[in-house]
Amino acid sequence: MTSRWREAKPADAAWRAPRGLSATARRQEQDLAAGCRDARMVALPDGDSAVGSICLRLPSKGRRVYAYLRWSVDGKTHERYVGEVAEQTRSANLAMAWRLAHKRSLTLVVAADEAPTSGVRQPASWASSPAVRSVMRGNKGRDTKPELALRSAIHRLGLRYRVGVRPLPKIRRTADVVFPRAKVAVFLDGCFWHGCPDHHRPAKVNSDFWTEKLAGNKARDVQTDSLLAAERWMVIRVWEHEEPFEAAQRVAEAVRARIARQGQGEIIRRKIARAEGDSH
Template identity: 55%
Template sequence: MTETATDQPGRWKDRTPPDRAWKSKSGINAAARVAEQDRAAGGHHRRTVDVGEGRFARASIALRLYQRTRRIRAYLRWSVGGRTRERYVGEVDGSTRSENLKQAWSAAWALELLTEEPVPAGSWASSREARAVMSANRSRDTVPELLLRKALHRRGLRYRVAARPLPELRRTADVVFTKARVAVFVDGCFWHGCPEHYRPATKEHSDFWRRKMEENRSRDTTTNQALHKAGWTVVRIWEHEDPDEAAGRIAEIIWSRGR
């Protein structure tokens, strides 16, 4: 089923959009595809479609190039009972696929095609977002970390994983370049108060989550200060960032130091 929404004016009037604006990267695995959609939507919990009778489905965005009109169209897709459903959400005009996925998710929310899946009865978490974060929380080897490390490895960079830059400082960085003295931290949007995706809890236990986030941000600041004082460069990457773009920034720092 396909439904038409009001199109936004496109930027590709006189030329065909480049592949990077809509095509997914070759060889990308299922976990990477999920992470890409999660980043663009602002979290796994924000990809929910209410299919009725108390049931919910996880949606994704499909981008399609129409050669005749030189336009990229976005469609919201999900499955119900083994059948794929689809809704047209509009045209997108970003220069990269990640930009266009973000535009499409925003449009889907504006069209009220998505919903926040309710928290199961009896759950201690104050919101679906909090529950998703707690369920997915791991001390290392999260999907964003793995994708970043793969992107760094493809650039020929070698590093230590989950190591302390300073043995005497009880702070573990996600990726450490010892010779270049560069420490990389991949920060979760919920736990570290991402300005783009963090949404303060407004229900039960909201004070707890606010204090926890503030404590984490304070700890981040003291960690940065301690490492800078010891001559280290600190790079902080939000979990929603494109891993290739983040790896490129890190590589420039490493290469500028001849490492």
């Protein structure tokens, strides 16, 4: 946008957050300004993504409000300059800043249309298709219905596990269900996002973008499997369309088999240790 000199310093209401605004209220404020939570996603160098937020600042002796896009990775905050905003209210300036971020390709979304220059805008999207926007909204991450169904089925089989943790703490790969003792990591893959051979259908809108995006997801899956296998982890991938109990049985069999092998290995190690002790 074109900068313009201001005769007076902008009012606090144009940029400053209300006092006592809770973390939940701040998230809702950002979601509303961006259009939806998915419109706030920022691409990371390793192929992952993070949720971004707009920060509005007014220099102590300045007369212009500047917007910055911020996100956090492993507790470290990253920031990029977005641009100058010039509306009368904080909500309008947040909305303007998100439009600028989308237009400058600072986020994973692409601007679907030219939105108004003030007020809260309609949701931006990865593509201009309402169907694609629906898919994006359905990608809610942890605790989806398929995940809950799978975890419930595994629990009924008598197994205990950890949820949403990194099998290898130093590597940014989070498994949906993890069995630390057995070293088994379970990933529940969405049919759309991971290219299910049975149910995935190529996107007709913005097809080049989606082809590249899904190819990247598949390559990341292969890399994840390789990284875990190198550390002697077993990776089990379950498609979201699979029957939960059948998938749970597959997981349970693998976990119990690995624990049994570990037990046998421990018995052998003890026998060897005793034999070596007797020989001295």
